[in-house]
Structures are given as C-alpha cells and as structure tokens.
Amino acid sequence: MSNSGEPFDRTRAERGLLFIVSAPSGTGKTTLAERLVQGLSNLHMSRSYTSRPARAGEQDGVDYNFISRARFETMVRDGAFLEWADVFGNCYGTSTADTEAVLARGDDVVLVIDVQGARQVRSRGIETVDIFVLPPSAAILEQRLRGRSKDTEAQINKRLEVACREVNEFAQYEYVVINDELETAVARIGAIVLAERARVKVMRGAAEAIIETFKGRRNDGNARSTQR
Numbered sequence: 001m002s003n004s005g006e007p008f009d010r011t012r013a014e015r016g017l018l019f020i021v022s023a024p025s026g027t028g029k030t031t032l033a034e035r036l037v038q039g040l041s042n043l044h045m046s047r048s049y050t051s052r053p054a055r056a057g058e059q060d061g062v063d064y065n066f067i068s069r070a071r072f073e074t075m076v077r078d079g080a081f082l083e084w085a086d087v088f089g090n091c092y093g094t095s096t097a098d099t100e101a102v103l104a105r106g107d108d109v110v111l112v113i114d115v116q117g118a119r120q121v122r123s124r125g126i127e128t129v130d131i132f133v134l135p136p137s138a139a140i141l142e143q144r145l146r147g148r149s150k151d152t153e154a155q156i157n158k159r160l161e162v163a164c165r166e167v168n169e170f171a172q173y174e175y176v177v178i179n180d181e182l183e184t185a186v187a188r189i190g191a192i193v194l195a196e197r198a199r200v201k202v203m204r205g206a207a208e209a210i211i212e213t214f215k216g217r218r219n220d221g222n223a224r225s226t227q228r
C-alpha cells in the first residue's frame with residue numbers, strides 16, 4: 001500500500017471513519033494496525049490510556065498514555081472514555097476527546113481494543129467499521145504467545161483461556177481477517193479501509209464537487225452534437 005494511491009483522500013469526507021480492530025492477545029493486532037497506519041494516509045491509531053505499568057522499551061505518549069489507577073478512575077467518573085475495560089487486571093480506555101478531534105478533521109481512526117470495549121462502542125450507537133482478527137489456529141496462537149516470551153507460564157495460560165472465550169465473538173464484527181502472514185493480513189485490512197472510504201455516504205461530498213464541474217456543460221455538448 002502506498003500513500004500516493006489515494007488522491008482524493010483530503011476531500012473525501014467531512015467526518016472520519018472509526019475502525020475497530022479486536023483480536024485475542026498474541027494475534028499480532030498491534031503490529032497489524034501499526035503497519036496499516038504507516039501504509040495509508042489520513043488514518044491514525046488511537047493511543048489508549050492505561051493503568052498498566054510500562055513494559056521495558058515502551059514509552060509514555062507513544063505506546064500508551066500511562067497513568068495511575070487513581071487518575072484512570074477519575075477519567076471514568078468524568079466520562080472521558082468512549083469505552084474502557086479491565087483487561088488482565090489492568091484498565092485500558094479510549095479518550096472520547098482525542099478520538100473526536102481526529103474524526104472531526106475528517107481523518108480516520110483505528111481503535112485496537114478488546115471485545116468488551118468494542119461491545120461498549122457498539123452499544124452507544126456509534127457508527128463503526130469493526131474487524132476481528134483471528135490467528136490461523138489455537139496451536140499457532142499458543143506458539144506465538146510462547147515465542148514472544150514476555151509472559152510467565154501462568155500469564156500465557158490466562159491469555160489462552162481468555163482467547164478461547166474471545167474468538168467466539170467474531171460474528172459480532174462486520175469483517176474477519178486471518179493473520180496467517182503479516183503482509184497479507186495488512187493488505188486485507190487495508191482493502192477493507194479503502195472499500196469503506198469508497199462508500200457513497202463517505203464520497204458524497206467529493207462526488208458532488210465533481211458533479212458541479214459538469215453543470216452547464218451537458219447542454220453545450222448537446223448543442224455541438226446537434227450542430228454537426
């Protein structure tokens with residue numbers, strides 16, 4: 001995918017689209033989403049707030065907004081989150097204001113959130129395009145979780161147990177993408193984004209501007225053709 005292939009992006013919409021990507025832990029959804037936003041213009045990954053401590057190599061304001069549990073709870077009370085969830089004992093949430101700022105300028109946002117968060121966004125009647133990413137099999141997911149070796153045996157088992165429940169949610173989503181091979185999966189999600197951007201409801205403004213340029217020309221053309 002390249003940025004140059006979308007000449008009408010800037011004119012396409014007054015308001016951006018909200019994409020949700022969910023997948024069991026270890027499916028590679030964050031890598032997928034990062035690759036996706038690198039390859040497409042006007043698409044931004046939301047930066048969640050979390051009460052989880054930063055892992056080695058993670059940066060505040062880059063990977064997450066790392067905040068205390070007390071501050072997280074205050075934000076929940078203030079209604080600052082579009083959605084939030086307790087995942088593996090830590091709180092994660094999406095800021096309504098941050099998301100709205102991007103959508104309001106006509107750019108698209110990708111939320112990489114768990115199934116509970118996706119359910120909350122849907123239940124609020126917010127228009128979204130949601131995508132569920134599946135690993136090719138349970139055995140491959142287990143291999144990937146063990147391969148990244150950042151978790152203890154107990155944590156890996158917990159993630160697998162949660163994954164067994166979460167995969168059953170796939171039918172609540174509009175799209176399913178299997179992450180068998182990274183580049184292929186990125187291309188599949190990219191195709192979904194581009195297709196959603198080409199919907200009439202999204203393209204109406206840009207299309208109408210083009211239609212304007214035809215006004216007054218049709219009769220002239222007819223006039224010329226009848227003269228011949």
Ligand code: 5GP
Pocket residue numbers: 023024025048049052083084085087092093094112113114115116117118
């Ligand atoms: P991790 O701690 O491994 O970075 O993320 C754990 C889980 O939290 C992942 O499944 C991830 O999708 C989910 N997550 C990250 N940010 C958010 C968020 O803002 N809201 C919700 N509901 N889940 C999130």
